[in-house]
Amino acid sequence: MTAVSKAVILAVGSEMLSPTRQDTNSLYITDVLNQLGIAVAYKSVVADNLAELQAQIHHAVSRHHVLIITGGLGPTDDDLTREAVAGQLGLPLREDAGLVDVIRARFAARGIPMPEVNRRQAQVPEGATVLHNPRGSAPGLLIDWAGAVIAALPGPPREMQPMMNGPVRERLAAFAGGVRLMRRILRVAGRSESRVEELAQPVYSAWLKEAPPIETTILATPGFIELHLSTQVTREAEGAAALAAAVGQLEGRLGADIVSTDGQTVEQVVGDMLRARTWRIALAESCTGGLAASRLTDVAGSSDYVERGYVVYSNRAKTELLGVPDALIAEHGAVSEPVARAMADGALAHAAADVAVAITGIAGPGGGTEDKPVGTVWMAVALASPRETRTLRCRFLGSRELIKTFAAVTALDLVRRRLLDADWDLDWARR
Amino acid sequence: MTAVSKAVILAVGSEMLSPTRQDTNSLYITDVLNQLGIAVAYKSVVADNLAELQAQIHHAVSRHHVLIITGGLGPTDDDLTREAVAGQLGLPLREDAGLVDVIRARFAARGIPMPEVNRRQAQVPEGATVLHNPRGSAPGLLIDWAGAVIAALPGPPREMQPMMNGPVRERLAAFAGGVRLMRRILRVAGRSESRVEELAQPVYSAWLKEAPPIETTILATPGFIELHLSTQVTREAEGAAALAAAVGQLEGRLGADIVSTDGQTVEQVVGDMLRARTWRIALAESCTGGLAASRLTDVAGSSDYVERGYVVYSNRAKTELLGVPDALIAEHGAVSEPVARAMADGALAHAAADVAVAITGIAGPGGGTEDKPVGTVWMAVALASPRETRTLRCRFLGSRELIKTFAAVTALDLVRRRLLDADWDLDWARR
Numbered sequence: 001m002t003a004v005s006k007a008v009i010l011a012v013g014s015e016m017l018s019p020t021r022q023d024t025n026s027l028y029i030t031d032v033l034n035q036l037g038i039a040v041a042y043k044s045v046v047a048d049n050l051a052e053l054q055a056q057i058h059h060a061v062s063r064h065h066v067l068i069i070t071g072g073l074g075p076t077d078d079d080l081t082r083e084a085v086a087g088q089l090g091l092p093l094r095e096d097a098g099l100v101d102v103i104r105a106r107f108a109a110r111g112i113p114m115p116e117v118n119r120r121q122a123q124v125p126e127g128a129t130v131l132h133n134p135r136g137s138a139p140g141l142l143i144d145w146a147g148a149v150i151a152a153l154p155g156p157p158r159e160m161q162p163m164m165n166g167p168v169r170e171r172l173a174a175f176a177g178g179v180r181l182m183r184r185i186l187r188v189a190g191r192s193e194s195r196v197e198e199l200a201q202p203v204y205s206a207w208l209k210e211a212p213p214i215e216t217t218i219l220a221t222p223g224f225i226e227l228h229l230s231t232q233v234t235r236e237a238e239g240a241a242a243l244a245a246a247v248g249q250l251e252g253r254l255g256a257d258i259v260s261t262d263g264q265t266v267e268q269v270v271g272d273m274l275r276a277r278t279w280r281i282a283l284a285e286s287c288t289g290g291l292a293a294s295r296l297t298d299v300a301g302s303s304d305y306v307e308r309g310y311v312v313y314s315n316r317a318k319t320e321l322l323g324v325p326d327a328l329i330a331e332h333g334a335v336s337e338p339v340a341r342a343m344a345d346g347a348l349a350h351a352a353a354d355v356a357v358a359i360t361g362i363a364g365p366g367g368g369t370e371d372k373p374v375g376t377v378w379m380a381v382a383l384a385s386p387r388e389t390r391t392l393r394c395r396f397l398g399s400r401e402l403i404k405t406f407a408a409v410t411a412l413d414l415v416r417r418r419l420l421d422a423d424w425d426l427d428w429a430r431r
Numbered sequence: 432m433t434a435v436s437k438a439v440i441l442a443v444g445s446e447m448l449s450p451t452r453q454d455t456n457s458l459y460i461t462d463v464l465n466q467l468g469i470a471v472a473y474k475s476v477v478a479d480n481l482a483e484l485q486a487q488i489h490h491a492v493s494r495h496h497v498l499i500i501t502g503g504l505g506p507t508d509d510d511l512t513r514e515a516v517a518g519q520l521g522l523p524l525r526e527d528a529g530l531v532d533v534i535r536a537r538f539a540a541r542g543i544p545m546p547e548v549n550r551r552q553a554q555v556p557e558g559a560t561v562l563h564n565p566r567g568s569a570p571g572l573l574i575d576w577a578g579a580v581i582a583a584l585p586g587p588p589r590e591m592q593p594m595m596n597g598p599v600r601e602r603l604a605a606f607a608g609g610v611r612l613m614r615r616i617l618r619v620a621g622r623s624e625s626r627v628e629e630l631a632q633p634v635y636s637a638w639l640k641e642a643p644p645i646e647t648t649i650l651a652t653p654g655f656i657e658l659h660l661s662t663q664v665t666r667e668a669e670g671a672a673a674l675a676a677a678v679g680q681l682e683g684r685l686g687a688d689i690v691s692t693d694g695q696t697v698e699q700v701v702g703d704m705l706r707a708r709t710w711r712i713a714l715a716e717s718c719t720g721g722l723a724a725s726r727l728t729d730v731a732g733s734s735d736y737v738e739r740g741y742v743v744y745s746n747r748a749k750t751e752l753l754g755v756p757d758a759l760i761a762e763h764g765a766v767s768e769p770v771a772r773a774m775a776d777g778a779l780a781h782a783a784a785d786v787a788v789a790i791t792g793i794a795g796p797g798g799g800t801e802d803k804p805v806g807t808v809w810m811a812v813a814l815a816s817p818r819e820t821r822t823l824r825c826r827f828l829g830s831r832e833l834i835k836t837f838a839a840v841t842a843l844d845l846v847r848r849r850l851l852d853a854d855w856d857l858d859w860a861r862r
Binding site for chain 2: 015017018019020021022024027028030031034039040041042043044045046047049052055056059063217219228280283285287288289290291292293294296297298300301302303306307308309310311312313314316317321351352363364365366400401404
C-alpha cells in the first residue's frame with residue numbers, strides 16, 4: 001500500500017527568504033497530507049515575484065497532482081498568488097460580487113468602510129471554489145485542474161489551518177482513496193542516538209516487510225531520542241493494532257528508557273506520576289538557573305504538584321536556603337556529589353515536599369577544569385519515604401544553553417526513574 | 432545599487448519533508464549571500480529522489496546564476512546529489528584517486544579501514560573544484576557552469592558552514608562585484624508591533640530614497656519587536672556611518688524602549704548593567720516558574736551578578752521564603768499588586784542583593800476570572816538604594832508558554848528600565 005499521489009507545498013513571501021525567518025505552515029500542511037497517505041515531493045519558499053511564482057506553479061503541476069500554496073492572498077500589490085494561479089493555469093480572474101459583500105460586511109462589523117484595495121481579495125479564477133475565512137479578509141481558493149487539486153490558502157496559520165484541515169482535507173481524502181497514515185512517537189531518555197539505534201534497529205528493521213509495513217525514523221532532540229513509527233492503512237483498527245504491537249516490542253528492548261509512547265514530554269509524564277501519588281516536588285538548581293522548574297511548570301495544572309524551586313546560583317544561597325555546609329563546598333567544590341546530595345536533602349527538609357531534585361554543574365563556556373570539565377553536572381534525587389537520596393554524575397557536550405537543557409531534562413528524567421525504581425545507567429554518565 | 436544576481440538554495444533530504452523537521456542550513460546560507468548583496472529568489476527542500484532532484488537543478492540553473500545545494504553527499508545509495516548534478520549538467524563523474532586517499536586517511540586516523548561504500552564520496556564531476564572537509568568524510572563541490580556558480584555542500588551544519596563562509600563566499604564575492612550588505616538589529620521592548628511601526632515608519636520610510644538607501648523590516652518575536660536595518664554598499668565605512676545615523680534617528684523616536692542596537696538580548700543588556708555597578712540580583716517568580724532566572728543565567732558569566740532565585744509556586748513558599756503575610760494573600764489574592772510588592776521586598780530583604788524582581792500572574796489556560804483574566808501578571812522591582820519598590824500590572828495574550836515568556840522577558844526589561852530610571856508606560860500595561 002503506497003501513497004497514491006505526491007504533493008508540492010509552496011510558501012509565498014519574500015520575508016520568508018531572509019536569514020531570520022522560516023516558513024512553518026508547511027509543517028502543519030505536511031502533517032495533514034501525511035495523515036491522508038500523501039507524501040511531499042518537495043516544498044519551496046518563493047519571493048513575491050510574479051514570474052518566479054508562475055514558474056514554480058508550472059514546475060509543480062507539470063510533475064505532481066497536489067499543490068498547496070500559502071500566502072500572497074492579501075489586498076496589496078505585493079500579493080500575487082491569485083494572478084499567478086489564474087495566469088499560469090489559463091483561468092480568467094473575475095470579481096465575485098458575493099465575496100465583495102462578505103469582505104465589506106467584515107469591515108462593517110468593526111465599524112470601518114472597506115478600503116477599495118480589498119476588492120482585489122474578491123478576484124476568483126474561473127471554476128475555483130471559494131473557501132470562506134471567518135478569521136481574516138483573505139478567502140482561500142480550491143481548484144480542480146487537469147486532474148490536479150490546487151489550493152491557495154492565506155498565510156496566517158490561524159486562517160490557513162481550518163481551511164487545510166477542513167475543505168482541502170476533504171477534497172484530498174477522495175484523492176487519496178481512503179489511505180490513512182497513522183503514527184506513534186516514542187520518546188527515549190538517557191541514551192545516545194547510536195545506542196538507541198543499536199537496540200531498536202534489529203526490531204524495527206523487520207517491520208518493513210510485515211503487513212501493514214511500519215516505517216521507523218530516529219530523531220535526536222536536546223535530551224531525547226525520538227522514534228517515529230508510521231504506517232499507511234485503509235482500516236484504522238488494523239493500523240492501531242500494528243503500531244501497538246510494534247511499540248510493545250520496543251518497550252521490550254528499551255525498557256524504562258522510554259519516557260512516553262504517545263509523544264508526551266518528560267515534564268508531562270513526571271507531572272502525571274506526581275499527581276497520581278498526590279506528591280509535591282521541590283527543586284534545587286544551580287547551573288540550570290531555574291530551567292528545570294520552568295519546564296515542569298510549562299504543564300497546565302502543575303501547581304497541583306510543584307511546591308517550590310530554589311535557584312541557588314551563589315554558594316551563599318546554597319548555604320542560607322538549603323543548609324549546605326560552607327565546609328562541604330570548600331572541601332569538595334560546589335560541583336560535587338556531596339553538595340548535590342546536600343542540596344536535594346536540604347530542599348526536601350526545608351520545603352513541604354515528598355521528593356526533591358538537585359542540579360549542580362558547569363554550564364560553561366568558562367569554569368571547567370581537567371577534573372571537572374565543562375558539562376560536568378552532579379544530580380541528586382531525594383525521597384521523603386523511604387528516606388533515601390540517590391546521586392548521578394553526568395557529562396553533557398555542547399553550548400551553554402544546550403548543557404542547561406540537557407541537565408534540566410535529565411534531572412526530570414531521574415525523578416521519573418526514581419519514582420519507577422528504574423536503573424540510572426545512563427549513557428550521559430559514562431563519559 | 433542593486434543585487435547583481437539572485438540565488439537558489441536547495442536542501443536535499445526526505446527527512447526534512449516530515450511534519451517535525453526543518454531545513455535550517457538555508458538561513459545561514461542566506462545570511463552569507465545577503466552579506467554579498469545576493470538575494471535569494473526561492474529555496475526548496477527536495478526528497479532523496481534522482482528525478483525530482485534533477486528537475487530542481489534544471490529549474491534553478493535555467494532561471495538563476497547561483498545555486499547552493501546542501502545534503503545528499505553521504506556514502507549511501509540515498510545520497511544522490513553528485514549523480515544529479517553531474518547528470519543534469521552533462522559532466523562525467525570520475526573517481527578522484529587523491530580524494531580516495533584523503534577519505535581513507537580520515538578513517539585510518541580513527542583506526543578503521545575505509546568501508547568500500549565511501550569510495551562514492553570521491554566521485555567528482557569533470558571540472559569541479561573539490562572543497563576539502565576537515566570535519567567529515569563528504570567533500571564539497573564548486574562548479575563553474577555556463578556562467579553560473581553551483582556549490583554542493585554537506586548537510587551537517589558544522590561541515591557546511593566553513594565551506595560556505597570560505598571558498599564559496601570567495602568565489603561569489605567576485606560574482607557580486609564587491610557589493611556588501613550591512614545590517615543593524617534594534618530590539619524594542621514594551622510596545623506592540625503596530626505602535627513601533629507608527630513611531631518608526633515616518634523615520635525609516637525616508638531612508639529608501641537616501642544614498643545609500645537603507646531597507647527596514649519589522650519582526651515580532653515573543654516579548655520584542657525587532658527592527659532590521661540593512662544597506663548595500665561597496666565601501667564599508669559609508670555603510671557603517673549611514674546605519675549609525677539611522678539608528679540615532681530611531682533612538683530619538685523610541686527612546687528607552689530600545690533594549691539594544693546591536694542585537695543583544697535583554698538578559699545580556701541587564702547583565703552588563705548589573706556588572707558595571709557590581710550589583711547582585713535576586714528573583715522571586717511564581718507564574719514564570721524560574722524562566723526569568725533561567726533566561727538571565729543563559730548569559731556566560733552571569734554568576735557575577737545573579738545571587739539567587741525563589742520559585743515560589745505555592746502560597747506557602749511565598750510566605751516561608753519571602754515573608755509574604757498569609758493575610759495579604761488571603762485579602763488580595765496571590766496575583767495582586769501588594770503580593771508582587773511583598774515578594775520583591777522579601778527577596779531583597781532575604782538575599783544579599785541590590786535589586787530584586789518579582790513576578791506573580793495567571794499563565795492559564797485555567798485560573799482566570801473576570802477581574803483577573805488569564806495573562807494578568809503583576810510585577811515589582813525593588814531597589815536597596817534608594818530603597819524603593821515600583822510595581823506594574825501587565826496583560827499578556829497567548830498560550831501558557833507564551834505568557835510565561837512574555838512575563839519573564841518583560842520583568843527583565845523592567846529591571847533595565849528601573850536601572851535607567853526610564854518610564855514604565857508599556858503597551859502591555861494598557862490592556
